[in-house]
Amino acid sequence: VIKFLMTDLGVMATMTQSLDPATCVAVVEGFGKIVDGNDEYDDDDDEISEESALEVGFVTQEDDLSTLKPRPPVVTIMGHVDHGKTSLLDAIRNTDVTAGEAGGITQHIASYQVEHNGQKITFIDTPGHAAFTDMRERGANITDIVILVVAADDGVKQQTADSIVCARQAGVPMVVAINKCDLETADPTKVMTELTSYDILTEEFGGEVLVSKISAKQGTNLGDLLDKIMLQAEIEDLKANPDRSAEAIVIEAYVEKGLGTVATSLVKKGTLKVGDIFVAGETYGKVRALISTNDGKTRLDEAGPSVPVRIVGFEGIPSAGDPLVVMDDEQTARTLAESRQRISRERSSASYQNNLMDSIALSFGANKERREMCVLVKADVQGTAEALTRALRELKLENDEAIVSVKVLVSEAGEVSKTDVAIASVTPGTTIIAFNVAASMAAMEDARVQNIPIEYYSIVYDAIESVESRMQEILSPTP
Numbered sequence: 365v366i367k368f369l370m371t372d373l374g375v376m377a378t379m380t381q382s383l384d385p386a387t388c389v390a391v392v393e394g395f396g397k398i399v400d401g402n403d404e405y406d407d408d409d410d411e412i413s414e415e416s417a418l419e420v421g422f423v424t425q426e427d428d429l430s431t432l433k434p435r436p437p438v439v440t441i442m443g444h445v446d447h448g449k450t451s452l453l454d455a456i457r458n459t460d461v462t463a464g465e466a467g468g469i470t471q472h473i474a475s476y477q478v479e480h481n482g483q484k485i486t487f488i489d490t491p492g493h494a495a496f497t498d499m500r501e502r503g504a505n506i507t508d509i510v511i512l513v514v515a516a517d518d519g520v521k522q523q524t525a526d527s528i529v530c531a532r533q534a535g536v537p538m539v540v541a542i543n544k545c546d547l548e549t550a551d552p553t554k555v556m557t558e559l560t561s562y563d564i565l566t567e568e569f570g571g572e573v574l575v576s577k578i579s580a581k582q583g584t585n586l587g588d589l590l591d592k593i594m595l596q597a598e599i600e601d602l603k604a605n606p607d608r609s610a611e612a613i614v615i616e617a618y619v620e621k622g623l624g625t626v627a628t629s630l631v632k633k634g635t636l637k638v639g640d641i642f643v644a645g646e647t648y649g650k651v652r653a654l655i656s657t658n659d660g661k662t663r664l665d666e667a668g669p670s671v672p673v674r675i676v677g678f679e680g681i682p683s684a685g686d687p688l689v690v691m692d693d694e695q696t697a698r699t700l701a702e703s704r705q706r707i708s709r710e711r712s713s714a715s716y717q718n719n720l721m722d723s724i725a726l727s728f729g730a731n732k733e734r735r736e737m738c739v740l741v742k743a744d745v746q747g748t749a750e751a752l753t754r755a756l757r758e759l760k761l762e763n764d765e766a767i768v769s770v771k772v773l774v775s776e777a778g779e780v781s782k783t784d785v786a787i788a789s790v791t792p793g794t795t796i797i798a799f800n801v802a803a804s805m806a807a808m809e810d811a812r813v814q815n816i817p818i819e820y821y822s823i824v825y826d827a828i829e830s831v832e833s834r835m836q837e838i839l840s841p842t843p
């Protein structure tokens with residue numbers, strides 16, 4: 365431990381020295397272990413310790429029950445494509461003028477807060493289910509309630525079922541919003557009947573799941589939906605201690621001209637203030653500004669539990685799902701971030717070796733050639749880039765002779781740049797995927813000269829489909 369402290373963390377420790385908590389965590393993480401609120405040490409089953417440690421991945425002082433105060437529910441909208449998720453997000457936003465106007469804002473809105481009957485509700489728009497599940501895999505459960513949107517004229521579809529599974533696995537309660545009730549072909553009863561085969565029993569069917577019949581397009585019955593959300597929130601008894609140093613979760617991060625890295629984050633507990641020093645995953649920083657996600661411009665002095673906020677002041681770019689924890693001093697924050705970087709570098713080189721061994725074994729064992737389709741992924745926000753990358757990495761095609769997989773060379777937020785084209789030019793056949801982003805003029809020109817395809821998408825399935833068909837060609841080239 366002393367050797368590690370000295371050589372890896374630069375702490376000149378002695379046998380009898382006391383260490384601050386951050387250094388302790390850095391040591392534990394340095395030895396490849398994870399610090400959590402292990403049940404072994406937690407014999408009275410106490411929700412709070414699980415929350416503080418597991419979700420944030422960091423040991424913090426547990427909050428005394430008496431310090432907990434009610435906090436707004438954090439809501440995510442899920443459902444099948446075209447059933448009205450975006451329309452609903454926009455419509456709810458419009459019910460509350462304080463939430464700002466939906467129009468005129470070009471920046472992707474990841475989250476906002478509305479006030480309903482004097483009570484606040486936080487809405488988070490996670491880019492696709494993948495991001496929702498990714499975050500959960502990392503222990504960052506940010507959602508308290510899922511609104512399951514089902515179109516009354518279309519009923520339960522594949523992604524409706526996926527959403528149900530997703531919410532169930534996360535242990536998050538659902539409120540059903542039967543949308544498009546303005547249509548003549550609307551049949552809410554049929555929707556509720558279909559839902560029973562997924563064990564979702566609404567009140568009319570003798571169950572307890574709350575339902576609202578709405579029209580996002582016409583703004584009908586949205587107040588009822590918000591009432592049901594508050595009712596569900598009351599059942600969940602959501603609480604946090606606002607009077608302590610803050611812990612938040614990064615939802616997405618991007619670079620904005622003039623501001624540097626900006627991360628939309630959700631405060632889980634405590635109150636985040638301008639000037640706070642923090643560590644967030646493998647990076648750290650000092651809060652230079654807090655910007656309201658509602659309008660993207662109002663500066664806030666502080667943000668309490670369940671408040672979504674844009675944080676300015678990062679040294680590097682954090683990843684979606686990274687826990688952000690306020691620290692006492694900058695040195696400790698940096699030490700922790702740097703030691704995490706080192707550890708993840710070591711791990712990825714170890715997993716690279718393993719992959720190499722796997723692929724050698726596979727190609728010898730099965731006598732199959734391994735081929736790769738190389739892509740660069742650029743997207744409007746980091747979370748989307750990550751979600752798309754994850755989906756692409758899962759693709760695999762094979763026949764008797766060969767196996768084709770996808771190699772993602774770059775996955776990040778931002779427009780397609782000259783550098784991206786340069787990276788793509790190194791490996792012939794590389795495709796640049798631009799998701800909801802453009803390419804700079806210079807990049808387009810370079811790509812044209814070097815004959816490197818830049819493909820533009822705004823729908824994940826389209827991007828995946830196109831990559832799959834290219835993989836098929838690599839697998840069995842048409843003569």
Ligand code: GDP
Nearest residue numbers: 444445446447448449450451543544579580581
């Ligand atoms: P998403 O893919 O789930 O985000 O769905 P969108 O919000 O993009 O909506 C898909 C389509 O359904 C759009 O053409 C909307 O105008 C339409 N739509 C959404 N809500 C309603 C509604 O309440 N009534 C009707 N008639 N159409 C709606």
